[in-house]
Amino acid sequence: xxxxxxxxxxxxxxxxRVLLAVxxxxxxxxxxxxxxxxxxxxxxxxxxxxxxxTASQENLDQLRANLGxxxxxxxxxxxxxxxxxxGDLGDSTVMRQPVAxxxxxxLGWSVLLATAAFAVAVLLGTGLGVLAARRPGRLLDRCVSAxxxxxxxxxxxxxxxxxxxxxxxxxxxLPAGGLTDAASDTVTFGQVAGHLVLPAxxxxxxxxxxxxxxxxxxxxxxxxxxxxxxxxxxxxxxxxVLLGHALRSGMLPMLTLIGSRVPELITGALxxxxxxxxxxxxAATVQAATSVDFPLLAALTVLATVAVVLGNLLxxxxxxxxxxxxxxxx
Numbered sequence: 001x002x003x004x005x006x007x008x009x010x011x012x013x014x015x016x017r018v019l020l021a022v023x024x025x026x027x028x029x030x031x032x033x034x035x036x037x038x039x040x041x042x043x044x045x046x047x048x049x050x051x052x053x054t055a056s057q058e059n060l061d062q063l064r065a066n067l068g069x070x071x072x073x074x075x076x077x078x079x080x081x082x083x084x085x086x087g088d089l090g091d092s093t094v095m096r097q098p099v100a101x102x103x104x105x106x107l108g109w110s111v112l113l114a115t116a117a118f119a120v121a122v123l124l125g126t127g128l129g130v131l132a133a134r135r136p137g138r139l140l141d142r143c144v145s146a147x148x149x150x151x152x153x154x155x156x157x158x159x160x161x162x163x164x165x166x167x168x169x170x171x172x173x174l175p176a177g178g179l180t181d182a183a184s185d186t187v188t189f190g191q192v193a194g195h196l197v198l199p200a201x202x203x204x205x206x207x208x209x210x211x212x213x214x215x216x217x218x219x220x221x222x223x224x225x226x227x228x229x230x231x232x233x234x235x236x237x238x239x240x241v242l243l244g245h246a247l248r249s250g251m252l253p254m255l256t257l258i259g260s261r262v263p264e265l266i267t268g269a270l271x272x273x274x275x276x277x278x279x280x281x282x283a284a285t286v287q288a289a290t291s292v293d294f295p296l297l298a299a300l301t302v303l304a305t306v307a308v309v310l311g312n313l314l315x316x317x318x319x320x321x322x323x324x325x326x327x328x329x330x
Contacts, residue, residue, distance in 0.1 A: 013313075013316070013317070014313060014317075017309065017312075017313050021305075021306075021309045024305065024309070025302055025305055025306070026081065028301055028302065028305050029077065029080070029081060029298045029301065029302060030077050032294075032297050032298045032301045033073055033076060033077040033080070033294060033298065034073060036292045036294055036297055037073050076294060077298075080294065080295055080298055084298075084299070084302075089103075089295060089299045090294075090295030090299075091295065092284075092288070092293050092295060092296040093291065093293050093294075093295075093296075094287045094288060094291040094293045094296065095284065095287070095293075095296065099295050099296050099299045102284055102296060103281065103284075103299060103300070103303065106279060106280050106281045106283075106284055107280075107281060107303075109179070109278060109279050109280045110269060110273065110278075110280030110281045110282075112196065113196065113199055113200055113203065113269055113272070113273065113278055113280060114203070114265055114266075114269050116196060116200035116204070117199075117200045117201075117202075117203035117204035117207065117265070117268075117269070117272075118204070118207070118265065119204070120200060120201060120203075120204025120205070120208070121204045121205070121207035121208045121211050121261075122211055124204070124205075124208055124212075125207075125208045125209075125210075125211025125212040125215060126211060126212075126215050126247075126251075126254070128144050128208075128212050128215075128216075129211065129212045129213070129214070129215025129216040129218075129219060130215060130216075130219055130242065130246075130247055131144075132144050132145065132212070132216045133215070133216045133217075133218075133219035133220040133223065133246075134219075134223075134242060136220055141216075144212065145212075145213075145216070148208070148209035148212050148213055149209070151205060151206065151208065151209045152209045152210075154206070155271070156202065156203060156206040156267075156268040156271045156272050156275075157271040157272070157274070157275050159202045159205065159206055160198075160199070160202045160271070160272050160275035160276060161275060163198050163201070163202050164176045164177070164198070164275070164276070167198060168198070174194065174197055174198050175194060175195050175198070176198075176276070177195070177199075177275070177276040177277035177278070178195055178276075178277050178278075178279075179191070179192060179195055179278065179279050180192065180195065195276075195278075198276060199272050199273070199275075199276040199278050202272055202275075202276075203265070203268050203269060203272045206268050206272075207261055207264065207265060207268065210257055210261060211254060211257060214254040214257055215247075215251065215254050218249070218251065218252065218254060219242075219246050219247055219249075221249075222246040222247075222248075222249035223242075223246045225249065227249075255315055256315055257315070258311060258314055258315035260311075260312075260315070261311075262307055262308050262310075262311030262312070263304075263308055266304050266307060266308075269282070270282040270285060270286075274286070281300060281303075284296065284300065285300050288300060
């Protein structure tokens with residue numbers, strides 16, 4: 001039997017997805033410029049700040065010309081796209097620095113938070129889903145299922161505020177926000193780890209219900225299938241039957257969640273970062289939106305779109321690897 005991974009088929013599938021993503025990214029960036037152009041916020045006044053309140057109309061018009069926001073929409077978008085393809089993302093008008101620097105300074109912290117939260121959601125959701133499916137209708141299943149349905153409707157920012165109130169203010173166990181202690185001028189691993197616990201846990205728990213419910217249903221269905229019954233009839237231990245047979249089959253539906261949860265993970269991360277003052281891209285996104293910072297808005301939107309495309313591609317690849325009947329023709 002040939003167990004070699006079909007790298008060629010995987011590469012062709014990934015290549016097709018990348019080619020399809022190109023026009024999508026172009027359309028998304030144009031949409032950002034179009035929406036920003038129709039926004040009631042004035043980028044010139046946002047750039048000028050308080051000085052714009054007393055500036056003459058002539059000075060404001062000159063600043064508008066310097067920033068290039070007086071040019072046609074299509075021209076602004078095409079110039080930005082051409083420069084971005086050459087590696088120049090432009091300068092952020094609100095941050096007063098290159099867009100690449102703005103993203104570079106913040107992206108790593110956002111990725112750290114999202115990765116930790118995703119690990120919490122997948123590991124805890126899978127573990128609880130298996131335990132609940134093993135004894136459906138029992139106390140653990142009823143309690144965890146009820147909590148999952150409740151958490152589905154709970155906004156991430158509300159969970160964050162609740163966690164700050166209980167763990168930081170009432171119990172004093174964990175810091176309420178930030179990256180390091182207020183009195184510290186250096187960033188250490190211990191401080192970052194301590195400050196990461198609450199936001200990662202909140203973001204992970206906000207994503208947990210879907211993983212739990214998918215695994216619970218998938219494992220419960222697998223336990224009733226003939227291959228699992230046959231494994232039990234052969235005298236295999238319950239642990240082997242549950243983890244080696246039922247879980248493997250029950251995990252297949254959950255793999256499709258990876259891509260579909262990426263947009264929710266990004267949205268949740270922005271809210272959680274704001275609540276916990278986490279130094280990711282949330283603050284930059286909010287400022288870019290309210291100040292109509294065209295280059296920064298476009299770059300952040302492209303970044304989010306790429307994350308969604310990669311998430312969907314990863315889920316498809318994992319599903320095809322787990323179930324060879326699917327193949328890599330998508």
